[in-house]
Amino acid sequence: MKVLTAKGGEYQISDDLREKLVLLDDGRLFIAKSYSFDPHVRSFIGRLQHKNVNYTIHNADLAIIANYYQDKSNQEDHSDMQRAAKQLFEKGVSLRASDIHIRVSKRGRTQIFFRVHNDLEFIGEKPFEYGDQLCSTIYQAMADVSDSTFEQLSRQDARISEKSKIPENLDGIRIATSPQVDGYIMVLRLLYNDTSDDLSLTNLGYSQTQVDSVEFMKKRPTGVIIIGGPTGSGKSTTLQRTLGSIIHETSGRKHIITVEDPPEYPIPGAVQTPVTNADSEEARSREYQKAIKAAMRLDPDIIMLSEVRDNPTARLVVQAAMTGHQVWTTVHANSALAILNRMMDLGVQPELLSDPTVIAGLICQRLVKKLCPHCKRPLSQHMDEFNDKDIRRFMSVLKDMDKIFVQGHGCDKCRGSGTSGRTVVAETIVTDNKLMKFIKEGDRIGAINYVKNEQNGISMLEHAIIKVSEGLVDPFQAEDVVGALNTVIIERDHSILAEEIR
Ligand SMILES: [Zn+2]
Structure with missing residues (x-):
């Protein structure tokens, strides 16, 4: 026997309402006596009538209703997935992502991206089934929608606002989904509550x-x-x-x-x-x-x-x-x-x-460009790849060469680009x-x-030097943008404006 009003069930309802009623797949609808005329209960019944669901109303104690919601196996699946979803949200928040994109492809795999500082960053790949389950859990068991069936073939909007389901510094998460050629995409907009930050x-x-x-x-x-x-x-x-x-x-x-x-x-x-x-x-x-x-x-x-x-x-x-x-x-x-x-x-x-x-x-x-923190390479270990003139120029400006990093060959985290945002x-x-x-x-x-x-x-040049010396930025990429790093020395010695000699 299935509990249709359970989390992730066909007729999922809110936690509040779950205390008041339960609908089983044999059509029995148990309602706590004291809530027979509760407006939320009535509106749920209205929903069933609207969908032409056959049901029979039975009065029940609160404890009996609660009992039906305990240890349901599909609920377990959803709660595991809910944990995974919440971890994903938390990871997004820790990187200050504005959005999380979940692209679910039937032919291929599920790809997850974060939008951080306006750039999409590839986060990882999972099998199709994982993504499918993740999206349906997010939509059916976490979002506060009343009509909560996740339909891959239609565009749907929803929102998660229940505090226990989202990281602390979010007000909510806005969900938008759309079918795509061989699957669908779900985009989650993280709504931060610390807007000043x-x-x-x-x-x-x-x-x-x-x-x-x-x-x-x-x-x-x-x-x-x-x-x-x-x-x-x-x-x-x-x-x-x-x-x-x-x-x-x-x-x-x-x-x-x-x-x-x-x-x-x-x-x-x-x-x-x-x-x-x-x-x-x-x-x-x-x-x-x-x-x-x-x-x-x-x-x-x-x-x-x-x-x-x-x-x-x-x-x-x-x-x-x-x-x-x-x-x-x-x-x-x-x-x-x-x-x-x-x-x-x-x-x-x-x-x-x-x-x-x-x-x-x-x-x-x-x-x-910012270096990908996962695959950047210490310059001191790759000196032989670069010409002496460049190295000498960097050494004249950068005090601690051990802290300098250059772009790596790319990894999963940066989708092979070697950089991560700007x-x-x-x-x-x-x-x-x-x-x-x-x-x-x-x-x-x-x-x-x-x-x-x-x-x-x-100056911008000095700001770039600071970022290079912190290992955040590749010295060559910095020079592409602000010009030779040693200009700052010439500037100091001769009191010439950097932009005048560039
Ligand atoms: Zn990388």
């Missing part, structure tokens, strides 16, 4: 000092904060997280309007306005300007503009800052200080660019009158030293 720049690779600088910029009432970097350097992610954290910290007390062309990420709590499609570059620019002007009339506290790309928008950005707004935007630039040059090229007057109430902060960033190398500059005095005088070296000495500032 999820929004932190530390997870992107910013150092604590840099995070503190950005925190300081966030508190400035007016002025524009500009993030520089080439295309694909993760500027939008930094922007999205920073705005998200402002919304979180001010509990929605700030009116944030974005003008984006196009909006890249959802920023819950902000009013995101897309730029209307236009067919020519000129028309786009006009639409963009219109949208910025409109945003300024909508009584914002904070305005975010996706990019400063031409003279009119550069002037509007400055105008918005001068009329009492905090403005966040991005620009193509190679270093934090070079942002000012770029703005000057775009027609902003130098007096405004050296005014700390107009320019509140400068951030620049690039992305470097990390930011960045520079942050908080502007003030002293710094702006150097800028006004055109003394860039003075400005750089001031940032270094007074703000504990580091």
Whole structure:
């Protein structure tokens, strides 16, 4: 005899309801006397009627009902699988994965991936049956759905919110499934309850000092904060997280309007306005300007503009800052200080660019691949593979060569890539009158030293060197992104700006 209302059963019900009733496969439905008119019990009966299930109602004691739920063998299977599922969730949380993908293939195997920092990471392979059982357990025995039959051939959505089934730092898990050519996929979105941490720049690779600088910029009432970097350097992610954290910290007390062309990420709590499609570059620019002007009339506290790309928008950005707004935007630039040059090229007057109430902060960033921690190789054991010149160059900058790692040949964990996600190398500059005095005088070296000495500032190159010396990043891959690592020495000795000799 089967208990259809057991966990994983055909008519699985919630733990609460399981105390009140039990349905057996011979059609007997036992209901605890005191719950005959309980709305949940009635709604369950409604469900059976709707599905044309034959049943006969019997009154029973609570103990008899509880008895039916004890030691069911299929329940055992599910509880083993539930443990495995919970372990998988916990592993995902420990790597700060945003999603878990389970691809179940009938011809092949089940592949499991985590999405960590926007990249999919291969976690492992299991037989088809394992994946199939895992998915049906997650859907049927863990999710809080009332109609809980997992159907591989349809798209289904559900959510797990029962605390005992999910890791502590999750609010819940959103489940989405879809059939695919030879099986199906289940995607689990991990909903973290510590959103402030999820929004932190530390997870992107910013150092604590840099995070503190950005925190300081966030508190400035007016002025524009500009993030520089080439295309694909993760500027939008930094922007999205920073705005998200402002919304979180001010509990929605700030009116944030974005003008984006196009909006890249959802920023819950902000009013995101897309730029209307236009067919020519000129028309786009006009639409963009219109949208910025409109945003300024909508009584914002904070305005975010996706990019400063031409003279009119550069002037509007400055105008918005001068009329009492905090403005966040991005620009193509190679270093934090070079942002000012770029703005000057775009027609902003130098007096405004050296005014700390107009320019509140400068951030620049690039992305470097992170070494797969499972297959990275110590450089000291593979010196013979590299040429002397490279090794000498590294040795001149990196103190402890034993801690340096190079990319390995790939493993299961990194799906043969040798790397696992990317990390930011960045520079942050908080502007003030002293710094702006150097800028006004055109003394860039003075400005750089001031940032270094007074703000504990580091350049992107130095940030990359730190990550290489911690064994997080391959020195060759770092050089691909920030240039020769020994530039920093030349820079120190000759007081030349790194980007000027590159
Ligand atoms: Zn690996």
